[in-house]
Amino acid sequence: MSKWKTIIGLEVHAEMLTATKMFSACPVVDSVEAPPNTATDPLSLGMPGTLPVINHEAMTYGLMVGLALHCEIPPFNQFARKNYFYPDLPKGYQISQYEHPLAVNGFLDIELSDGSSKRIRIRRAHMEEDTGKLTHVGDGSLVDYNRAGVPLLEIVTEPDIFSSEEAEAYARKLRAILQFLGVNHGDMSKGVLRFEANVSVMHESDSAYRTRTEIKNLNSIRSMVRAIDYEVQRQIELYERGDTVKPATLGWDEAAGRIIIQRYKERPDEYRYFPEPDLPVVQMSREWVEEVRARLPELPDKKRARFVEQLGLSAYDAMVLTLDKAVAQYYEEVLAHGVPAKSAANWMTGDIFRLLNDHKIERENIASIAATPAHIAKLIQLVESGQINANTARKDVLPLVWAEGQDPEAIVKEKGLAQVSDEGALAAGVAQVIAENADMVQSYLGGREQAINALFGKAMSMFKGKANPAIVKSLLQAQLDALRNV
Ligand code: ADP
Numbered sequence: 089m090s091k092w093k094t095i096i097g098l099e100v101h102a103e104m105l106t107a108t109k110m111f112s113a114c115p116v117v118d119s120v121e122a123p124p125n126t127a128t129d130p131l132s133l134g135m136p137g138t139l140p141v142i143n144h145e146a147m148t149y150g151l152m153v154g155l156a157l158h159c160e161i162p163p164f165n166q167f168a169r170k171n172y173f174y175p176d177l178p179k180g181y182q183i184s185q186y187e188h189p190l191a192v193n194g195f196l197d198i199e200l201s202d203g204s205s206k207r208i209r210i211r212r213a214h215m216e217e218d219t220g221k222l223t224h225v226g227d228g229s230l231v232d233y234n235r236a237g238v239p240l241l242e243i244v245t246e247p248d249i250f251s252s253e254e255a256e257a258y259a260r261k262l263r264a265i266l267q268f269l270g271v272n273h274g275d276m277s278k279g280v281l282r283f284e285a286n287v288s289v290m291h292e293s294d295s296a297y298r299t300r301t302e303i304k305n306l307n308s309i310r311s312m313v314r315a316i317d318y319e320v321q322r323q324i325e326l327y328e329r330g331d332t333v334k335p336a337t338l339g340w341d342e343a344a345g346r347i348i349i350q351r352y353k354e355r356p357d358e359y360r361y362f363p364e365p366d367l368p369v370v371q372m373s374r375e376w377v378e379e380v381r382a383r384l385p386e387l388p389d390k391k392r393a394r395f396v397e398q399l400g401l402s403a404y405d406a407m408v409l410t411l412d413k414a415v416a417q418y419y420e421e422v423l424a425h426g427v428p429a430k431s432a433a434n435w436m437t438g439d440i441f442r443l444l445n446d447h448k449i450e451r452e453n454i455a456s457i458a459a460t461p462a463h464i465a466k467l468i469q470l471v472e473s474g475q476i477n478a479n480t481a482r483k484d485v486l487p488l489v490w491a492e493g494q495d496p497e498a499i500v501k502e503k504g505l506a507q508v509s510d511e512g513a514l515a516a517g518v519a520q521v522i523a524e525n526a527d528m529v530q531s532y533l534g535g536r537e538q539a540i541n542a543l544f545g546k547a548m549s550m551f552k553g554k555a556n557p558a559i560v561k562s563l564l565q566a567q568l569d570a571l572r573n574v
């Protein structure tokens with residue numbers, strides 16, 4: 089066992105999907121799709137003489153997240169100026185919250201692969217504005233202010249995360265909560281959700297935390313996991329060779345698979361925070377907080393519990409079906425067509441997830457596949473009602489539904505895949521198989537029980553795999569039993 093323990097605290101920046109920016113009526117646009125600098129106004133450009141106005145929708149969204157994370161909502165919160173110079177910040181300061189954040193002292197429960205769960209404490213969540221975006225080209229830089237002023241919620245954990253696996257579970261769960269709330273679509277490749285990991289290690293003989301480093305610009309959960317693992321290893325190696333870890337801001341080079349030291353921090357950053365003089369203190373009326381709490385949608389934990397308790401799903405199936413909003417939605421749409429919950433869950437977590445995997449489609453993009461929930465429900469109904477058998481559904485029908493979004497019923501008709509359930513025809517076929525395979529029959533009657541499987545296989549292939557397997561099985565058993573009694 090390693091003598092070193094990993095300590096991680098995560099800081100997450102989530103853009104809020106509001107119509108307009110945090111402090112002005114300037115529209116919020118997709119920062120990847122929209123041409124640069126087409127969604128700006130005097131305020132987002134930091135023009136002198138402009139005055140901010142707090143976006144009520146953004147505060148509501150932030151409040152929803154705070155409540156979903158079981159935070160306390162202090163009676164008031166206050167904006168503050170965080171002063172620093174950077175070309176993506178035209179005002180020379182960012183309006184953030186400092187001493188009086190929107191939400192404090194919450195928690196989020198994560199589920200781990202060994203089936204256990206763990207509570208991660210949330211220290212605070214505060215509202216702020218996003219900065220512009222810099223693109224470095226050659227020896228110059230381009231700046232796009234579309235993103236400047238977009239509402240941003242920063243969510244900070246206590247250092248309660250002890251491995252990259254826990255960090256991943258936290259990231260996925262938090263992303264799911266934001267998606268379920270409808271305040272963020274969770275697409276990390278577009279930068280709407282950004283993770284920073286504070287990492288340190290502790291020796292088993294330590295009684296206090298050691299120096300932490302901060303990894304910035306992690307633009308996928310996979311990168312975060314790799315970066316944390318790399319950084320933990322780097323720190324342990326430094327200590328083991330008698331060196332020290334210096335406080336630093338780090339970056340992650342995904343292509344090279346390594347940490348880059350961006351700058352060492354001689355002393356903590358000094359932002360000269362002071363209360364934002366152009367904005368009022370925000371009073372959070374208890375009525376409003378309770379009204380928003382009452383309107384919260386069903387969140388992943390609740391949905392998961394309901395899937396187990398009301399639908400009878402396994403804990404694992406319930407978890408994977410609620411980890412992405414799009415997956416949960418797809419599954420519930422399949423159910424809305426009246427198919428049994430358990431077989432729908434089996435099809436989703438089995439065949440559909442496998443196909444998504446094979447085609448390298450993220451589960452969160454399940455809504456984009458050709459096979460609709462209605463198709464999948466129809467496919468399940470065809471099996472449940474005995475019109476096709478499960479194997480035909482899986483091997484012959486689903487691939488066509490998947491590839492072309494064809495109606496399963498039409499495929500069955502067109503390809504003549506309907507299951508043969510006619511007892512007379514099946515009994516005759518089984519009798520023929522028994523007559524043609526006397527040695528297998530003898531071996532079965534002589535006590536080799538498995539011989540029945542080979543006979544079953546022959547009977548199924550006689551009907552090109554389309555026979556009703558349950559009927560074939562019972563007919564075969566009955567006819568063999570009859571021989572035994574002769
Ligand atoms: P700052 O105010 O300078 O940002 P904080 O103490 O508020 O520093 O911590 C910021 C983040 O770092 C939090 O997520 C916290 O959980 C995490 N953190 C604090 N101490 C450690 C540590 N020793 N190892 C890893 N993470 C830590």
Ligand code: MG
Pocket residue numbers: 099
């Ligand atoms: Mg910080």
